[in-house]
Amino acid sequence: MNEILKKEVIAPxxxxxVVAHRKLACKAQPGHFVILxxxxxxxxxxxxxxxxxxxxxxxxxxxxxxxxxxxxxxELAEGDTILDVVGPLGRATEIQRYGRVLCAGGGIGAAxxxxxxxxxxxxxxxxxxxIGARSKNLVIxxxxxxxxxxxxxxxxxxGTYGRRGxxxxxxxxxxxxGRTLAxxxxxxxxxxxxxxxxxxxAAGLPTTVSLNPIMVDGTGMCGGxxxxxxxxxxxxxxxxxxxxxHQVDFDSLARRxxxxxxxxxxxxxxxxxxxxxxxxxx
Amino acid sequence: xxxxxxxxxxxxxxxxxxxxxxxERVRDFAEVPVGYTPDQARAEASRCLLCKKxxxxxxxxxxxxxxxxxxxxxxxxxxxxxxxxxxVNALPAVCGRVCPQETQCEIKCVLGKxxxxxxxxxxxxxxxxxxxxxxxxTLPPVPQPxxxxxxxxxSGPAGLTCAGELIGxxxxxxxxxxxxxxxxxxxxxxxxxxxxxxxxxxEVDRLAARGAGVVTDTVIGKLETVDELLGQYDAVFIGVGAxxxxxxxxxxENLVGVYSANEYLTRTNLMRAYDREHADTPILQSSRVAVxxxxxxAMDSARTALRLGADVxxxxxxxxxxxxxxxNAEIHHAEQEGIRFNFLTNPTRILGNDxxxxxxxxxxxxxxxxxxxxGRRRPLPIEGTEFVLDVDAAVIAxxxxxxxxxxxxxxxxxxxxxxxxxxxxxxxxxxxxxxWSGGDIVTGAAxxxxxxxxxxxxxxxxxxxxxxxxxxxxxxxxRESPGDGQA
Ligand SMILES: Cc1cc2nc3c(=O)[nH]c(=O)nc-3n(C[C@H](O)[C@H](O)[C@H](O)COP(=O)(O)OP(=O)(O)OC[C@H]3O[C@@H](n4cnc5c(N)ncnc54)[C@H](O)[C@@H]3O)c2cc1C
Ligand SMILES: Cc1cc2nc3c(=O)[nH]c(=O)nc-3n(C[C@H](O)[C@H](O)[C@H](O)COP(=O)(O)OP(=O)(O)OC[C@H]3O[C@@H](n4cnc5c(N)ncnc54)[C@H](O)[C@@H]3O)c2cc1C
Ligand code: SF4
Ligand code: SF4
Ligand code: FES
Numbered sequence: 001m002n003e004i005l006k007k008e009v010i011a012p013x014x015x016x017x018v019v020a021h022r023k024l025a026c027k028a029q030p031g032h033f034v035i036l037x038x039x040x041x042x043x044x045x046x047x048x049x050x051x052x053x054x055x056x057x058x059x060x061x062x063x064x065x066x067x068x069x070x071x072x073x074x075e076l077a078e079g080d081t082i083l084d085v086v087g088p089l090g091r092a093t094e095i096q097r098y099g100r101v102l103c104a105g106g107g108i109g110a111a112x113x114x115x116x117x118x119x120x121x122x123x124x125x126x127x128x129x130x131i132g133a134r135s136k137n138l139v140i141x142x143x144x145x146x147x148x149x150x151x152x153x154x155x156x157x158x159g160t161y162g163r164r165g166x167x168x169x170x171x172x173x174x175x176x177x178g179r180t181l182a183x184x185x186x187x188x189x190x191x192x193x194x195x196x197x198x199x200x201x202a203a204g205l206p207t208t209v210s211l212n213p214i215m216v217d218g219t220g221m222c223g224g225x226x227x228x229x230x231x232x233x234x235x236x237x238x239x240x241x242x243x244x245x246h247q248v249d250f251d252s253l254a255r256r257x258x259x260x261x262x263x264x265x266x267x268x269x270x271x272x273x274x275x276x277x278x279x280x281x282x
Numbered sequence: 283x284x285x286x287x288x289x290x291x292x293x294x295x296x297x298x299x300x301x302x303x304x305x306e307r308v309r310d311f312a313e314v315p316v317g318y319t320p321d322q323a324r325a326e327a328s329r330c331l332l333c334k335k336x337x338x339x340x341x342x343x344x345x346x347x348x349x350x351x352x353x354x355x356x357x358x359x360x361x362x363x364x365x366x367x368x369x370v371n372a373l374p375a376v377c378g379r380v381c382p383q384e385t386q387c388e389i390k391c392v393l394g395k396x397x398x399x400x401x402x403x404x405x406x407x408x409x410x411x412x413x414x415x416x417x418x419x420t421l422p423p424v425p426q427p428x429x430x431x432x433x434x435x436x437s438g439p440a441g442l443t444c445a446g447e448l449i450g451x452x453x454x455x456x457x458x459x460x461x462x463x464x465x466x467x468x469x470x471x472x473x474x475x476x477x478x479x480x481x482x483x484x485e486v487d488r489l490a491a492r493g494a495g496v497v498t499d500t501v502i503g504k505l506e507t508v509d510e511l512l513g514q515y516d517a518v519f520i521g522v523g524a525x526x527x528x529x530x531x532x533x534x535e536n537l538v539g540v541y542s543a544n545e546y547l548t549r550t551n552l553m554r555a556y557d558r559e560h561a562d563t564p565i566l567q568s569s570r571v572a573v574x575x576x577x578x579x580a581m582d583s584a585r586t587a588l589r590l591g592a593d594v595x596x597x598x599x600x601x602x603x604x605x606x607x608x609x610n611a612e613i614h615h616a617e618q619e620g621i622r623f624n625f626l627t628n629p630t631r632i633l634g635n636d637x638x639x640x641x642x643x644x645x646x647x648x649x650x651x652x653x654x655x656x657g658r659r660r661p662l663p664i665e666g667t668e669f670v671l672d673v674d675a676a677v678i679a680x681x682x683x684x685x686x687x688x689x690x691x692x693x694x695x696x697x698x699x700x701x702x703x704x705x706x707x708x709x710x711x712x713x714x715x716x717x718w719s720g721g722d723i724v725t726g727a728a729x730x731x732x733x734x735x736x737x738x739x740x741x742x743x744x745x746x747x748x749x750x751x752x753x754x755x756x757x758x759x760x761r762e763s764p765g766d767g768q769a
Pocket of ligand 4: 329330331332333336337338339348349390391392393400402
């Protein structure tokens with residue numbers, strides 16, 4: 001259990017792990033996440049279950065190295081065991097047959113978005129996927145999305161690949177083209193999710209976002225993951241992590257996420273590891 | 283009725299337990315009371331009248347033979363004393379430290395009528411510590427295996443006690459715990475300076491040594507449901523505690539620097555945030571902290587804040603000192619350590635600075651009105667008495683609700699309107715066949731020893747149920763318990 005069977009660097013500082021965990025592989029549904037701990041003194045931190053394979057008894061995690069814990073996880077090699085993996089946590093995505101749906105992923109957000117898009121497709125929806133990244137070499141999971149989506153559009157901030165601009169620019173294009181869309185999922189950094197929600201709110205397109213507040217236990221015990229949705233306090237780990245994006249108070253989420261920023265950055269400088277640039281993506 | 287020299291003993295003073303001076307102890311997380319020496323323990327134990335009809339027994343929910351173990355101490359047979367306790371109490375070193383003895387066993391002791399009651403908790407702690415420190419590894423006997431398998435959900439005092447009893451009856455037990463460590467509130471809530479984690483670990487290790495299976499990182503209801511457990515086990519005991527924090531629902535509660543006591547204490551205890559050299563889970567250094575609440579959880583949070591380096595720690599409680607539910611000893615310790623108590627004070631708003639950080643807490647003075655349902659006098663606000671305390675962090679310690687994960691994922695498991703699981707008080711039977719429950723998830727936030735009592739009662743009923751050649755019919759309508767989930 002918890003053994004890393006496969007490890008791949010799929011973009012600079014972005015790692016994909018295939019981890020053995022038979023029970024999790026049976027129970028994981030799109031939208032679920034796990035809480036991990038890598039070392040005895042380490043933090044507990046959440047990662048989305050990006051894919052699961054029941055017959056093989058594995059789950060896939062895709063993560064970006066941003067701080068100490070993710071760096072430690074990235075240091076583990078195939079054959080190593082992750083100290084703690086707890087899940088599946090959170091509420092699963094409400095997968096229904098909606099019609100044509102928009103799945104927008106910004107940066108590492110494409111990873112948690114992928115199982116949702118796949119499940120939506122399997123449920124009979126037409127899936128339009130939009131992947132955004134700062135630059136070409138940071139675009140992740142493009143071919144995975146191409147394999148399941150009806151249409152994939154890519155945007156890079158610097159225009160090195162796909163459309164120059166943000167995910168929101170692509171969504172604006174879709175609106176301008178008069179494409180009818182029944183639902184939208186938007187996952188990525190807070191400013192990206194906020195911008196997408198501003199657009200879709202104006203267009204009257206129901207939008208689900210997946211929030212990523214700081215978490216400790218992941219079971220509703222600490223209250224550290226609280227977010228404000230529709231004016232009410234919710235615990236993202238048990239009431240979410242997916243919420244109606246048009247109801248989310250992004251300001252308070254952004255401030256709470258900044259809590260540990262300074263102290264973490266200091267820690268991280270000391271232990272940052274160099275991840276090799278990959279030859280191929282996915 | 284009493285021993286010949288009882289006259290001398292009645293009214294004799296209690297042997298005090300030494301404590302580290304406040305100025306020294308607030309700088310670290312080491313334990314505050316240092317424990318009895320063997321001489322002190324024997325002297326205190328000799329005060330016991332060894333009553334023929336000991337009143338003290340009625341006060342102990344797990345039924346420790348109090349005069350029996352006390353007499354062993356008085357006569358210098360310390361390991362025997364510990365073994366006598368261990369027959370019914372799997373966690374003596376824990377109970378000796380955190381039981382509210384003054385309202386449990388000691389309040390019933392006859393010595394208390396004309397003087398100070400016997401220091402039963404201190405003696406229990408002494409016996410347990412002596413056995414552990416002197417390599418006393420003999421374990422209570424384990425009988426012939428019965429071949430029956432029981433799943434215990436949650437490794438707090440209720441679950442651990444239930445497991446210990448069942449092992450003693452010869453059943454195979456597996457404990458499932460959501461966190462990466464066992465012990466429940468004993469490890470993630472109660473701080474190191476009150477209950478060293480090594481002691482809890484030692485008591486858990488003893489259960490494991492007697493054959494209990496321990497599976498951590500497993501959230502029942504998520505990774506496996508109670509129904510799935512029922513497919514593999516003969517019985518399931520649910521002791522998942524009341525771990526969901528309540529907030530005040532006042533403006534500013536989502537500012538950076540506002541913590542639930544659970545988060546504050548978990549980061550410090552379970553994730554060892556105080557060990558800044560090693561631990562990765564940070565807790566931000568705050569210099570002025572307000573803790574809201576008046577129970578053990580609030581005392582623990584306030585004293586933790588001091589030890590994490592705060593210069594000033596306020597404790598804000600909306601009633602008066604007399605109504606505070608915390609143990610007396612802990613209120614006393616907090617006062618000694620310089621916590622600034624503000625009674626009859628209720629926060630109305632948390633103020634922030636322009637980057638969203640806590641910059642102050644606005645409070646209102648209160649007065650006491652008529653008693654409410656809980657029998658305590660209801661606090662009423664005094665209009666126009668708002669004032670602001672200058673703080674940079676706030677810890678909300680006003681109580682915990684039951685966590686809904688198990689109830690939500692277990693059909694046929696009835697809950698009350700407070701979210702607690704409905705279970706019969708005497709047997710722990712829930713509304714679902716072959717499922718027992720006890721501890722905070724049934725009563726709402728209560729005490730370690732009441733959770734243990736419930737775990738023991740359930741274990742005895744499970745044993746009786748499984749032993750009956752033809753299982754007795756499941757009683758379908760257990761009594762509702764009156765828990766209110768309030769600390
Ligand atoms: C439900 C959920 C699912 C997630 N799924 C994924 C995933 O699939 N892949 C992935 O790469 N990341 C995911 N995250 C984010 C991931 O948990 C954080 O990147 C991780 O905790 C950072 O840990 P660290 O110690 O490496 O960084 P830290 O040293 O803790 O922090 C480094 C930087 O990351 C920021 N940060 C810290 N915690 C978080 C957080 N929870 N979310 C966002 N930023 C944070 C800090 O502000 C800081 O700037 C998810 C978060 C949540 C809540
Ligand atoms: C800070 C603090 C100080 C306290 N001080 C005292 C004191 O001095 N004296 C005293 O008598 N009492 C004290 N109490 C109260 C006492 O700790 C509790 O009443 C007691 O721990 C309840 O025991 P329990 O076994 O019911 O639950 P808990 O101790 O809460 O244990 C429940 C366990 O179940 C686990 N769990 C929850 N959900 C699941 C799930 N779905 N699957 C698997 N596992 C799960 C939890 O992680 C936890 O480990 C204090 C409480 C706190 C928070
Ligand atoms: S377990 Fe608690 S109530 Fe029972 S004898 Fe010990 S201190 Fe008293
Ligand atoms: S502890 Fe008190 S009540 Fe119990 S036997 Fe001793 S003297 Fe009697
Ligand atoms: S992570 Fe602790 S309550 Fe959500």
